[in-house]
Amino acid sequence: DHLANQIAAGEVVERPASALKELVENSLDAGSNKIKVVLEAGGKRRIRVEDDGRGMDKDDCLMALERHATSKLTRAEDLFSIRSLGFRGEALPSIASVSRLTLESRRAEDEAGVRVELHGSKMFKVTEVSRPPGTSITVDQLFFNIPARKKFLRKTETELSWMVNLVTQYSMAHIDKHFILEHNGRTLMDLSPVSQLKERVYQHFGKQFIDHLVPFEGERDWLKVSGLTSLPSFLKTSRNYQFLFVNGRLVKDKILGHAISEAYQGFGEGKIYPVIFLFIQVPSAEVDVNVHPAKTEVKFINANFVHDGVRDLIRAPLLQQRA
Ligand code: ADP
Ligand code: MG
Numbered sequence: 001d002h003l004a005n006q007i008a009a010g011e012v013v014e015r016p017a018s019a020l021k022e023l024v025e026n027s028l029d030a031g032s033n034k035i036k037v038v039l040e041a042g043g044k045r046r047i048r049v050e051d052d053g054r055g056m057d058k059d060d061c062l063m064a065l066e067r068h069a070t071s072k073l074t075r076a077e078d079l080f081s082i083r084s085l086g087f088r089g090e091a092l093p094s095i096a097s098v099s100r101l102t103l104e105s106r107r108a109e110d111e112a113g114v115r116v117e118l119h120g121s122k123m124f125k126v127t128e129v130s131r132p133p134g135t136s137i138t139v140d141q142l143f144f145n146i147p148a149r150k151k152f153l154r155k156t157e158t159e160l161s162w163m164v165n166l167v168t169q170y171s172m173a174h175i176d177k178h179f180i181l182e183h184n185g186r187t188l189m190d191l192s193p194v195s196q197l198k199e200r201v202y203q204h205f206g207k208q209f210i211d212h213l214v215p216f217e218g219e220r221d222w223l224k225v226s227g228l229t230s231l232p233s234f235l236k237t238s239r240n241y242q243f244l245f246v247n248g249r250l251v252k253d254k255i256l257g258h259a260i261s262e263a264y265q266g267f268g269e270g271k272i273y274p275v276i277f278l279f280i281q282v283p284s285a286e287v288d289v290n291v292h293p294a295k296t297e298v299k300f301i302n303a304n305f306v307h308d309g310v311r312d313l314i315r316a317p318l319l320q321q322r323a
Pocket of ligand 1: 027053056064091092093135
């Protein structure tokens with residue numbers, strides 16, 4: 001089973017940022033309002049995610065570390081209507097198999113919390129602890145037992161930049177949550193909850209940025225689209241400032257990328273990319289999120305419909321600006 005976990009880890013946990021992604025998604029799934037990420041050495045030495053979510057009792061904690069133990073699916077059919085971010089039940093055991101992992105948790109209704117320590121899947125210690133409600137997962141020395149993988153980790157600044165991007169992305173999708181990011185004892189982000197996307201963009205990128213964005217919002221049948229996008233005077237030469245979310249899940253998607261480019265047809269020359277924060281809501285039957293274990297790719301069942309709808313709804317305020 002340890003081997004199965006390590007094989008799964010190969011797919012799910014490529015680097016510190018992918019481990020962090022799983023941990024943050026779990027915290028969001030647990031209904032947390034505050035998520036604090038603490039990193040050391042670009043996550044290579046330590047990744048810790050602390051939340052104030054619903055927490056787990058001792059049995060839940062032990063279960064969570066078992067392969068395919070997800071509390072989020074009850075029937076096989078649920079696979080087709082996935083609402084929570086995680087659903088495979090393999091993230092925690094995978095991460096545990098390639099690190100020294102400490103899981104601490106407490107439910108609000110319990111007196112005491114529990115701490116479980118593992119070294120590369122081997123249960124090391126289970127103790128009772130006194131702690132506030134919520135969960136804290138610490139991943140130390142990722143890949144300590146897989147030298148070949150460890151060797152491929154990049155330098156601290158590179159790994160860190162991926163993790164900063166990740167937290168930025170989640171903070172955009174969840175503006176009502178408090179996100180904190182610390183690295184080597186320094187606070188890099190402390191984003192108090194806000195009620196409008198514009199305010200969160202401001203927290204990250206400042207005034208120049210929001211002055212050059214216009215809102216868009218609209219529906220087509222079951223497709224709901226909203227967000228903020230560049231004025232034609234604020235186009236970039238890379239996609240670095242494109243944030244795409246489908247049903248709250250951060251995605252990379254060629255169809256959407258293409259729809260965005262088409263929306264700007266006639267507004268600029270060459271390879272130009274708007275700064276965009278795009279949020280799409282579709283019924284769960286219209287999207288397959290199960291195409292890749294890392295879950296950043298999606299497949300739309302009616303891809304053309306989504307493409308054209310997204311393009312037109314983004315383009316509308318641009319045409320209005322020009323008129
Ligand atoms: P999945 O998210 O696919 O269910 P994971 O391996 O990521 O699988 O997590 C296993 C289980 O552990 C989850 O289903 C959930 O019940 C529990 N869990 C993990 N992280 C947390 C957390 N931060 N707060 C509460 N429960 C958690
Ligand atoms: Mg998960």
